[in-house]
Structures are given as C-alpha cells and as structure tokens.
Amino acid sequence: MNKQSINKLSLFLTGLKSRFLENQNIFKGIYITFAAGLKDFKGVGSFENGKIKYNISGKTELLDFDGVVEKILKDAEKYEALSIIYKERGTDVIITADNKNVKTTTTEAKDEPSLEDNNKSYSAKAIHNLGETSTLLNRDYYIKVGKADALLKEIGIMSKEGKIKNDKIRKYNQIDHYVELLEGVLEKLPQNQVINILDCGCGKSYLTFVLNYYLTEVKKRKCHFIGLDYSEGVIEASKKMAANLGYRNMEFHAMDIHDYTPDKKIHVVISLHACDTATDMAIALGIRVESDVIIAVPCCHRELLNQYSYEPFKGILKHGILKARMADAITDGMRSMLLEAKGYEVSVVEYISPLETPKNLMIRALKVKDENPDAMDEYINLMSSLNVYPSLYAFVNQVY
Structure with missing residues (x-):
C-alpha cells in the first residue's frame, strides 16, 4: 500500500487504540486480512491480561495496542489491501484500505x-x-x-x-420483562460515566448477566457489575459463567452484605429474591451509599409477621392466612415509605404474574431529593402504631 493510504490507516488505528484504552473490558478481538493478488494472509488478536495476544504467519506475541498498530502498519507496506474487524461486545468496527481509499464503518455485531x-x-x-x-x-x-x-x-x-x-x-x-421494567429507570442514570451496579445476594446472577448484556451490547452503556453472595459455590459458578461469556466487566465476592464497603461510586443496587431481611440489608446498603437506583424483588416476609398488631383489625387478623398476607403488604409498604423518606421516588409493580408466585412485587426506587423529615416522622409513627421495629430501619442506622 502507498504511503498516503498508510498515513490515513494510522489515524483510524489511533481511534481503535482510544476505544481499547477507554473500555477494554468489552473488547472481543481484532481480525486482520491482508491481500496480495489472489492470496490472503490473516492475523488475529485476542485479549490477555490487558494486552493483545497477536498471531500472524504462525508467530504469536503478547503486545500492547501500540505494538499491534505498529505491526499492522509495517505489514501494510507489503500488501495491496487490507481489512480489519475490531470486535467489541455488540459492535464491530470495520476498516478497509487499499491504494485508493481508506474507509471505516461501525455496525451492530452479528456473531451468529x-x-x-x-x-x-x-x-x-x-x-x-x-x-x-x-x-x-x-x-x-x-x-x-x-x-x-x-x-x-x-x-x-x-x-x-x-x-x-x-x-x-x-x-x-420473565427475564425479558425484567429488562422492560428496569429500562425506564436506568435511562435516568448518568450518561457519560461507567455505571457501577451492585447485586446483593446475587446467587447464580442470571438476571445480572442479562442486564449486563442489555446495557453493554444493546444500549452501548459503560457498566461494571459487582456480585455479592455468602455462598462460595454460587460465586465460583458466576465467575465461570462470566469467563465463558467473556464478560470482563464483572467481579464476584463470597461475603456477607454487611461486610462490603464499596471502593467506587455505586449507581444501582439490586436485590432479587433475597430471603427475608437480606432484602433489607441490600436496601439499607443502597440508601447508605446514596445509590441513584435501588431495585428489590423481595422473597419471604417473616420478620414483621410475629411483631405487628393493630387493634382495629383484631377481628381480621385472627385468621392466620390474612395476618400473613397483611404482613407481606406491611413489610413492602414500610420499605417503600422509608425509601421515600430518604429521598427516593418509589414505584411498586408486579414483576411477574401472581399465577407464577405470590412473591411477585418489584420495588423500584430512584433518588430524586434529600431526606424528607416529615416522611420519616410518618414512618416512625407507623412503627409505633403497629408495634414493629423493622430490620431495614436498624440496618440504615447501622444498629445490628
């Protein structure tokens, strides 16, 4: 290729370098085809420990991106044309070059x-x-x-x-409806920074993997996921899945929620089917770190069932099943009230059909203002009226 085309190619490769350095967690590979007459010669680069494992003509080297650029430009001098496919999760950047022109296009990835x-x-x-x-x-x-x-x-x-x-x-x-319910809330997050999402009691993290895919590959948002669970087994399973998928923007820790101290701004806290007061631990952590968004899909509700009493409802609450259902409503209702008192705009929606499970509510909370003292007074008065002391209130105030 002539010098003019190689100079243009150098500029485009500088753009690829910027993409790599800015968000190398979503880099999947770089594929180069050099053409000379009817013959093609191929080079392939894959990610390895922050560098690129680059193979061409049977020789493999571990290079930084500058090293890959240098090799491509040097080899381009020997050939008539080339094509480069720089693959990210959800996006392909394609560069074609010959002695007449150098062009670049960005397309949606079509792996399959x-x-x-x-x-x-x-x-x-x-x-x-x-x-x-x-x-x-x-x-x-x-x-x-x-x-x-x-x-x-x-x-x-x-x-x-x-x-x-x-x-x-x-x-x-269900997983698709989960994304649908979160999309509008997540659209309100800051646009020009990495969104850090904390999954408390993550289990096997299936829905977090789904959210990772959607934000990264569909919405083209920079994001980082942190999964917490006390079970070392499920944490290892999540790590393996992340490795299999090439999702390098994820980390997992086998630890209790109480013991976690974030080292970065947390934008979203998620708790999906965490049992009983584990949901409260997650919500409290979200409140304490002033997370922009808190999402909770509660599971069992045992704590307030044996605490609450309300004399006007005495004739109703003598029926055990009604008392249990009322406890569910009080628990999630008071969670919503405390979130509102802490400055969150809250909506409670059905996550899935009640035919699937009666534990089908999703609490969505978006931080919109400072703490509301009047709303906090109302919450505390309700605690007194119902003779309850929810763990969420204790966790928020770090009284364990």
Whole structure:
C-alpha cells in the first residue's frame, strides 16, 4: 500500500487504540486480512491480561495496542489491501484500505445468524409446563434470539442448536420483562460515566448477566457489575459463567452484605429474591451509599409477621392466612415509605404474574431529593402504631 493510504490507516488505528484504552473490558478481538493478488494472509488478536495476544504467519506475541498498530502498519507496506474487524461486545468496527481509499464503518455485531424463524415457529406452539401454558409472546423482545444466543445458552434457556427450550419459555419471558421494567429507570442514570451496579445476594446472577448484556451490547452503556453472595459455590459458578461469556466487566465476592464497603461510586443496587431481611440489608446498603437506583424483588416476609398488631383489625387478623398476607403488604409498604423518606421516588409493580408466585412485587426506587423529615416522622409513627421495629430501619442506622 502507498504511503498516503498508510498515513490515513494510522489515524483510524489511533481511534481503535482510544476505544481499547477507554473500555477494554468489552473488547472481543481484532481480525486482520491482508491481500496480495489472489492470496490472503490473516492475523488475529485476542485479549490477555490487558494486552493483545497477536498471531500472524504462525508467530504469536503478547503486545500492547501500540505494538499491534505498529505491526499492522509495517505489514501494510507489503500488501495491496487490507481489512480489519475490531470486535467489541455488540459492535464491530470495520476498516478497509487499499491504494485508493481508506474507509471505516461501525455496525451492530452479528456473531451468529438471525434466528427469527425460531421465534415464529414457537410463537404458534403452546407448551404445557406444570399444568400451565407458556408460549413465546407476540412482542419485540429486549433480549433477542439470534443476537443474545451466547448469553441465552450460557444461562440454560437456549439449547446448543439455537432453540429456546420448551421448559424455559416462561423463564425467557420473565427475564425479558425484567429488562422492560428496569429500562425506564436506568435511562435516568448518568450518561457519560461507567455505571457501577451492585447485586446483593446475587446467587447464580442470571438476571445480572442479562442486564449486563442489555446495557453493554444493546444500549452501548459503560457498566461494571459487582456480585455479592455468602455462598462460595454460587460465586465460583458466576465467575465461570462470566469467563465463558467473556464478560470482563464483572467481579464476584463470597461475603456477607454487611461486610462490603464499596471502593467506587455505586449507581444501582439490586436485590432479587433475597430471603427475608437480606432484602433489607441490600436496601439499607443502597440508601447508605446514596445509590441513584435501588431495585428489590423481595422473597419471604417473616420478620414483621410475629411483631405487628393493630387493634382495629383484631377481628381480621385472627385468621392466620390474612395476618400473613397483611404482613407481606406491611413489610413492602414500610420499605417503600422509608425509601421515600430518604429521598427516593418509589414505584411498586408486579414483576411477574401472581399465577407464577405470590412473591411477585418489584420495588423500584430512584433518588430524586434529600431526606424528607416529615416522611420519616410518618414512618416512625407507623412503627409505633403497629408495634414493629423493622430490620431495614436498624440496618440504615447501622444498629445490628
């Protein structure tokens, strides 16, 4: 290639270097094809410990990005044309160059062919699972079959052949609705910085992996995920899944929520089906670190059941099942009240159908203002009226 084209190519490669240095966690690989006559010569670079493992002509070297650029430019002098595909999660940057022109385009990554027909075939088919019917819905999914296949296979929803498993259609619909419920809240987060998301009691982190995919590869947002769980087994499983997917913007720690002290600004705190007061630990942590968003899908509610009493409802609460249901409503209602007192705008919505599980509420909280003393007084007065002392109040005030 002539000197003029190589100079232009150098400028484009400088842009790739900036992309790599700015967000190397989403870099997947760089693929170079040099052309001379009818022959092609290929080079491949993959990520390894902050550098690029670059192989061409049977020789492999571990280089920084400047080293890769230097090699590409030097080799370009010997060939008539080249093409470069710089792959990120969700995005391909393509550079083509010859002696006449150098061009670059950015496209949505297409790692696998579209499986749109797969959706169509299932949407007309009823699948019976535990006596209920689950089908793929007639909707534009947020987590799309085809584009998200690697993720869906890793979390066990899709078969190796690229089909949504019959017994996982319900789960697929649930995770997609989860993203739908969070999208509007997450859109309000700061746009020009890395969003740090803390998953408390993360378990196997399936929904966090889904959220990682959506924010990174669909919304093109820079994000970092931290998963906490006291079980070393599930933490190791999450680490393995992250490695399999190449999700380097994730870290996992086997530890109690109480023992975690963040070393960076936390923008989102998530707690999904954490049992009983573990949900309160997560919400309290979010409040203390002034997280912009707190999302909780509570599980069991045992704490207030044996605490609360309300004389006007004596005739109702003598029925155990009604007292238990009232305890559920009081627990999540008081969680919402305390969040509002701490300056959060709160909405409580159904996460999934009550036919799936009665524990189907999602609490969404967005920090919009400073603490509201009047709302806090109302919360404390309610504590007195119901004769309850919720763990959330204790955790917020670090009284363990």
